[in-house]
Amino acid sequence: MGINKIQFQKGLSMAEFMESYGTEDKCHAALVASRWPAGFVCPKCGDTHHSTFERKGLQYWQCSICREQTTAICGTIFQATKLPLTRWFLGMHLLSQSKNSISALELKRHLGVRYKTAWLLKHKLMQVMTLREESRQLDGRVEVDDAYLGGELPGGKSGRGSENKTSFVAAVQTTETGHPLFVCLTKLEFTKDAIAKWAKVSLCASANVVSDGLWCFRAVTESGATHDRNVTGGGPACVKLEKFRAVNTLLGNLKTSLSGTYHAFDFSKYAHRYLAEFQYRFNRRFDLSVILVRLLRASALTAPHPEHFIRTAEHCG
Numbered sequence: 001m002g003i004n005k006i007q008f009q010k011g012l013s014m015a016e017f018m019e020s021y022g023t024e025d026k027c028h029a030a031l032v033a034s035r036w037p038a039g040f041v042c043p044k045c046g047d048t049h050h051s052t053f054e055r056k057g058l059q060y061w062q063c064s065i066c067r068e069q070t071t072a073i074c075g076t077i078f079q080a081t082k083l084p085l086t087r088w089f090l091g092m093h094l095l096s097q098s099k100n101s102i103s104a105l106e107l108k109r110h111l112g113v114r115y116k117t118a119w120l121l122k123h124k125l126m127q128v129m130t131l132r133e134e135s136r137q138l139d140g141r142v143e144v145d146d147a148y149l150g151g152e153l154p155g156g157k158s159g160r161g162s163e164n165k166t167s168f169v170a171a172v173q174t175t176e177t178g179h180p181l182f183v184c185l186t187k188l189e190f191t192k193d194a195i196a197k198w199a200k201v202s203l204c205a206s207a208n209v210v211s212d213g214l215w216c217f218r219a220v221t222e223s224g225a226t227h228d229r230n231v232t233g234g235g236p237a238c239v240k241l242e243k244f245r246a247v248n249t250l251l252g253n254l255k256t257s258l259s260g261t262y263h264a265f266d267f268s269k270y271a272h273r274y275l276a277e278f279q280y281r282f283n284r285r286f287d288l289s290v291i292l293v294r295l296l297r298a299s300a301l302t303a304p305h306p307e308h309f310i311r312t313a314e315h316c317g
């Protein structure tokens, strides 16, 4: 799909969204269908025989074999939420349809909730995206570059070696002619060991990596990938630029997308999630009309993540 077709594709309009997910009942039905597409399955024993009942306005399923009682949100990322599902669905819609990322502050306004609530909702959904993208592997022609974001201080150095920045590897799988297909953004320190470990997780053995002269990128071959190293200053600038067009464009878009959507402190602490959110949307940009359905399914299949887990930085990246 060409770039214009991506930008001008239909997506899911707000009118269509309200039609499908405008009430609590519709959201509940959509969550149930997404979680149990072939009918109820007991989360404890896996049996399908069950009865249902209502308590305090909530629908419960009770397993006929082990007697486990469960609700639609129990055991999912939505577990223990005090928010109506309509808020969650609107949050998922805004997060997945917006061209650039949406800040917790903007979400707060759209959802009519407190900032803290909007922040937690956004980070829980970003955690879902992070887990979905963890197994992403790039193949074929892959442009890689070292990148740095966040924590700008007046007078600080820019680029490599700058202080207070989060370093991450940006990798873009392209067609043979350089059109971007998929992206992988991973927070790491630029050492040979970290790159070797990253390559084994994120690259197929048949990948052909195109990198600049940063010495540690030589370690990508430990994944079995081949490596085309282009030493900075070693050739005409236009040739070099052409070789890295996809990754340079991507990094420009990433910076635009993230600017204004996070606090600098938040970014350095939760960079893995902000990067995964961008990656998730980018890798699904070909079909915006079903991205919400896919995010809902992923959310229904993601185990609960309590607030203290979400607020601890070290789990990923």
Ligand SMILES: [Zn+2]
Binding pocket: 042, 043, 044, 045, 046, 047, 063, 064, 065, 066, 067, 068
């Ligand atoms: Zn059971």
